[in-house]
Amino acid sequence: MTGVRTVKVEVADVEIRLDRWFKRHFPDLSHGRLEKLLRTGQVRVDGRRAKAGQRIKKGQVVRVPPMEPHPQNPTSRRSKVKRVDSELARELARRVLHMDDDVLALDKPPGLAVQGGTGTKRHIDGALDELRFDSAERPRLVHRLDKDTSGVLLLARSARAARWLTQAFRYRSAIKTYWAAVVGEPRFSAGTIDLPVAKLAGHNGDKMAVDWGNGRRAVTDYVVLEQLGRRVAWMAMRPLTGRTHQLRVHMASLGTPVLGDGKYGGEGAFLGPGELSPKLHLHARSILVRRPDHSCLSVNATLPEHMVHTWSFLGFDLTADTEPFLGSEVD
Numbered sequence: 091m092t093g094v095r096t097v098k099v100e101v102a103d104v105e106i107r108l109d110r111w112f113k114r115h116f117p118d119l120s121h122g123r124l125e126k127l128l129r130t131g132q133v134r135v136d137g138r139r140a141k142a143g144q145r146i147k148k149g150q151v152v153r154v155p156p157m158e159p160h161p162q163n164p165t166s167r168r169s170k171v172k173r174v175d176s177e178l179a180r181e182l183a184r185r186v187l188h189m190d191d192d193v194l195a196l197d198k199p200p201g202l203a204v205q206g207g208t209g210t211k212r213h214i215d216g217a218l219d220e221l222r223f224d225s226a227e228r229p230r231l232v233h234r235l236d237k238d239t240s241g242v243l244l245l246a247r248s249a250r251a252a253r254w255l256t257q258a259f260r261y262r263s264a265i266k267t268y269w270a271a272v273v274g275e276p277r278f279s280a281g282t283i284d285l286p287v288a289k290l291a292g293h294n295g296d297k298m299a300v301d302w303g304n305g306r307r308a309v310t311d312y313v314v315l316e317q318l319g320r321r322v323a324w325m326a327m328r329p330l331t332g333r334t335h336q337l338r339v340h341m342a343s344l345g346t347p348v349l350g351d352g353k354y355g356g357e358g359a360f361l362g363p364g365e366l367s368p369k370l371h372l373h374a375r376s377i378l379v380r381r382p383d384h385s386c387l388s389v390n391a392t393l394p395e396h397m398v399h400t401w402s403f404l405g406f407d408l409t410a411d412t413e414p415f416l417g418s419e420v421d
Contacts, residue, residue: 099146099152103146105145105257107142108133108142108144108146109121109143128140128141136151182214185199188389190247191225193246193247194244196243202214203237214231218231230247230251232246232259233264236370240373240374241375259332265376266328268337269373269397270327272349273355273361276325283308285308286302287299287333289334296335298334306331308339312325312327325341327340335354342355342359349361349366351372376389
């Protein structure tokens with residue numbers, strides 16, 4: 091592309107982030123280059139400076155500057171243009187929990203990123219073109235899970251479904267329940283954590299922390315389902331807000347970090363060498379969401395292998411009905 095363009099936001103792109111819009115329509119533009127164009131004011135929305143994370147609306151006009159690709163050898167360019175991971179798509183097709191005309195629910199394995207980034211070449215977003223099944227549209231991401239968190243991930247199978255699912259997650263009408271093993275004994279067996287979180291300044295990457303001065307409000311309901319002495323507990327958690335790493339920060343703030351979460355719990359997040367896996371023990375157990383026709387979609391995911399082993403080793407009863415502890419009503 092050699093000149094400035096102005097592109098009007100269409101219905102299918104309503105309410106997605108600006109950086110996601112660029113990735114969808116200009117896939118060869120790297121995130122780093124987009125950030126530079128935003129910082130220098132070359133990308134604008136309705137004539138105003140814009141940020142990568144802002145949500146775009148129908149009818150808004152995006153200024154797209156010239157984006158000549160950086161010189162590179164043909165081999166490296168071909169490798170970067172490839173965006174479909176067929177092997178991963180086949181693996182994910184075997185992990186489908188639910189599929190209908192609107193929704194595709196996957197059981198995301200731990201260690202797999204939802205989106206790409208620096209040094210991340212294998213991710214769910216790179217396989218979506220081969221997860222259409224019988225739909226004419228490419229599935230769309232409508233929420234996220236951390237790379238090392240397993241469990242239910244919902245995808246929209248159409249632009250129409252993406253709109254109502256995005257609204258459900260944004261306004262917290264979708265009920266998400268997580269299971270975790272935490273190290274230590276929570277002071278209270280149930281409660282609500284209301285602590286603001288913010289990204290740490292400096293060279294800490296995406297690490298978050300409780301920050302009363304600059305943090306955004308973060309609220310989590312929790313209940314202890316089983317306790318093994320004072321060493322480890324099985325927790326159910328329900329985030330009422332959606333901050334980055336919210337559950338992990340909140341559990342660490344109680345003095346009971348998620349088992350395997352060295353990022354927020356340090357050495358205290360491990361029980362020492364032995365039978366238990368050092369992987370993160372955090373799992374998106376279920377999602378309950380109301381559809382536009384007022385019916386409810388409920389999807390559950392069983393624990394990944396390393397957590398099943400831990401539950402078995404600790405003697406936690408996976409046959410117990412744990413859903414009533416946090417309730418199951420949806421707005």
